[in-house]
């Protein structure tokens with residue numbers, strides 16, 4: 001069993017990279033890929049744990065793209081963490097995130113929910129501030145009862161206090177990831193749009209834009225969703241990956257390797273992913 005999607009406190013998770021490596025062994029995983037948003041900041045400490053654990057530790061990241069007027073997440077799996085150009089590109093993305101964060105603070109103040117960036121920073125162990133940390137700050141100020149309520153009322157994608165970032169196009173993300181030696185994969189496709197969304201054409205378009213895989217196994221997918229996306233990947237000739245999207249205490253229902261309970265990502269998927277990494281088509 002493997003898990004190719006999880007977050008540390010270098011983005012919006014709560015576990016240290018070292019802790020994740022140990023947890024990977026505890027969960028009896030064969031391989032574990034760290035995929036923090038917009039950063040490889042935790043990857044050094046994570047990979048340095050390799051001699052101490054049995055689970056194979058892998059490097060990755062998760063990028064946000066704009067597609068059909070919504071936000072689409074793309075995983076960069078097996079990227080080279082030493083790639084200087086990719087590091088610089090991620091730094092540029094973090095700059096755009098900081099700009100969005102400043103504008104979101106201003107927007108929330110306009111709406112009558114004044115918090116400061118320092119309030120938000122106080123809830124993070126990293127300079128990379130995400131909406132998870134905004135939710136904690138809004139709850140601490142008493143503007144919402146619990147952090148998840150902040151996503152319902154204020155900062156969820158369709159809420160008045162949400163400010164979008166300047167996001168990449170899927171083709172740009174795919175190229176950046178390929179050029180860093182990784183495989184670009186559509187993350188949790190079922191989360192992108194409602195249940196009635198027809199994926200057939202959209203996924204084919206993403207494939208044309210350079211996306212080579214899709215996350216067919218996911219911590220919160222229902223059995224029918226998993227079956228649908230695995231079959232779709234097979235029809236299109238895309239690789240299938242899988243992961244829990246574990247965030248530690250920030251997503252309490254999810255366990256590493258297990259997701260919300262029934263997740264079981266087969267080892268063979270990693271072998272196919274590595275074949276794709278070596279021989280996959282460059283777009």
Ligand code: AMP
Nearest residue numbers: 012037129130131132148151156157247
């Ligand atoms: P950001 O990258 O700052 O836009 O924040 C996005 C992160 O917020 C996601 O990666 C999730 O961890 C979290 N998130 C987004 N929407 C929700 C939601 N509706 N409920 C809980 N967490 C969410």
Ligand code: MN
Nearest residue numbers: 007012037247
């Ligand atoms: Mn997240």
Ligand code: MN
Nearest residue numbers: 062073187188
């Ligand atoms: Mn995501």
Ligand code: MN
Nearest residue numbers: 005007062245
């Ligand atoms: Mn994720």
